[in-house]
Amino acid sequence: MNDGFYLSIRYIIFLFSTLFLMIALAACNIPSGSPAASLDLTALAQTAEIQLTQIAASLAATLNQNVTQPAVTPTPIILTPTPSLQNTGTAFPAEIPCDRAGAGSMLDVTYPDDSRLLPGQQFTKIWRLVNRGSCTWNRNYQVVWFSGDRLGVSPSQPLPGKVEPGESVDIAVDMLAPQQPGLYTSYWMLRNPEGKLFGIGPGGNAPFWARIQVIAIYTSTPTATPTTTPTPITLASGRFDLGLGEWVDLDLGELSGDEEKADIRLIQTDEGSIWVEVFGNAGLMIFGEVQPSVNDCRSAIFSTNRIGVESIPEGTFLCYRTNQGLSGSLRVVSISPSPLTIRFDFLTWAIP
Incomplete structure (x- = not known):
């Protein structure tokens, strides 16, 4: 900024010098005997230049005192380090639980x-x-x-x-x-x-x-007419007590030690559950709380698997098929826990 100012001052001085020079030249043309001819124009121009230089220097000093350069505050440069990706190692699988x-x-x-x-x-x-x-x-x-x-x-x-x-x-x-x-x-x-x-x-x-x-077991009971349905003939009926490990022949309603003649047996597993087990060609089906008819038991779908005692409480009726192919019904009268004995009413018809 100061260099430009001084150039301007010098330019002003140049202009004034040129002006005085022109005046001096003009003075040379003034006729002899004129009062102005006795003046030393060169000295006058030098004197004017010196005074203008002094004025310019004074003016520059004054401007330097009034014009203050704005303070430049340096902006700090903050370097933020970029976190480097560190190797976290191999990801191990979660621990396997003990029991799964x-x-x-x-x-x-x-x-x-x-x-x-x-x-x-x-x-x-x-x-x-x-x-x-x-x-x-x-x-x-x-x-x-x-x-x-x-x-x-x-x-x-x-x-x-x-x-x-x-x-x-x-x-x-x-x-x-x-x-x-x-x-x-x-x-x-x-x-x-x-x-x-x-x-x-x-x-x-x-x-x-x-x-x-x-599945539901549907039985079709034919229409009974005196001429087509014979009166069922009872082969055997009565009551027996079946103890743990004992066999019974339902054709006669008698306890039997001969497994070939036996139809059912009362057993107990190692886990303590009690079952009515079926032998040979015999079969059982739980009918319910109502006494079945001969036609109900003749058309029943029998199971040759054993039946759990807990599923036949007192008063339950069952249909059965003996080893001889005859139909009949059982009724659970009572269950005695000690010693374990089940009392049955039975009825075996003489028709298959």
Whole structure:
């Protein structure tokens, strides 16, 4: 800014010098004897230049005092370090829990969902599970009923043996179909020795289940006319007490030690459940609380599987078929726990 100012001053001085020079030249043309001829024009021009220079210097000093250069404040440069990506190492998988199960290649080995069964039919449900945990299963682990319909003969039972992590195991539970037709679902889980429940699924806490359909048994009773329906002839009837381990021949209503002649027997499993077991060509069907007729039992659909005693309370009627092919009916009169004895009324007709 000061250099430009001084250039301007010098330019003014140049102009004034030029002006005085022109005046001097003009003075040279003035006639002799004129008063102006006695003046020293060169000295006058030098004097004017010196005075103008002094004025310009004074003016520059004054301007330097009044004009202040603005202070330039340097802007600080802040360097923000960029965080470098550090190697956090290899991500390790989450720790495998001790107790966890998974579905096997075939979860429902027997009786898949919506299997059709007869009322009171005994069946064995088998699941195939895989040990997905880090702990070994043994007989201290149990399969237990969790919720839903209680189809199992026993609410819990131990696993069949040792199952290492990654191995599969078939878990079998004896079950009994209810008497009323309908859809039934029974949910089960595993339980470790500390009593903690676990199961299948992503979280290892989902139960596995058995789902069955109990079908209705419809019997067609022909229209009875005196000329076509003969009067049923009773072959044998009466009452007998059936003890644990004893056989009975329903053709005669007599206890028998000959298994070939026996129709039913009362047994107890290792788990403590009580069953009425069927032999040979004999069959049983739970009828209900109403006494069946001969036509009801002749057209019944019999099961050759055993029937749980818990499903035939006192007052229940059953239809049966003997080894000789004859039809009949039973009625549970009483059940005595000690010693275990079931009292039956029976009626065997002489017609098949």
